[in-house]
Amino acid sequence: MSATAESVPGAAPETASITTIVADWMSATNSRIRITTELALAEARLAAISVTLMVLMGTLSAVFLLGAWGLVVAGLVYALLQFGIPLWLTLISLSLLHALAAWLLWRGAVKLSCHLNFAATRQQFRHSQEVTHDMDATKAVR
Numbered sequence: 001m002s003a004t005a006e007s008v009p010g011a012a013p014e015t016a017s018i019t020t021i022v023a024d025w026m027s028a029t030n031s032r033i034r035i036t037t038e039l040a041l042a043e044a045r046l047a048a049i050s051v052t053l054m055v056l057m058g059t060l061s062a063v064f065l066l067g068a069w070g071l072v073v074a075g076l077v078y079a080l081l082q083f084g085i086p087l088w089l090t091l092i093s094l095s096l097l098h099a100l101a102a103w104l105l106w107r108g109a110v111k112l113s114c115h116l117n118f119a120a121t122r123q124q125f126r127h128s129q130e131v132t133h134d135m136d137a138t139k140a141v142r
Contacts (some may be wrong), residue, residue, distance in 0.1 A: 073094060076090075076094065077090050077091070077094065080093075
């Protein structure tokens with residue numbers, strides 16, 4: 001009986017330690033969830049700020065690029081005027097050149113748009129539906 005009496009007092013510290021371990025585990029889990037949530041929110045704020053700055057920088061880049069293009073065109077006008085070409089002919093020529101470039105770029109964009117309709121994927125789906133339909137028809141005939 002002394003063996004039983006010795007094991008009973010030992011049981012209480014094990015139960016307390018399991019309770020303590022579970023409480024510590026729950027506390028650690030709650031802390032980890034809180035910290036992970038705070039990290040996710042901080043990264044979301046950073047991502048939002050980054051996207052906003054990217055849009056701003058892209059817009060400013062486009063403005064500076066258009067300004068540079070305008071200066072190049074103004075330089076071309078000045079150079080053509082120095083060669084004695086009348087201003088009206090220079091402006092018409094550059095306008096037609098810009099219109100031609102815009103039209104060619106537009107045609108290129110329209111040609112690229114054919115890739116947006118997923119033609120091969122739709123054809124594959126149609127083919128698989130036809131195969132399934134044929135298999136169903138074959139089963140119905142038997």
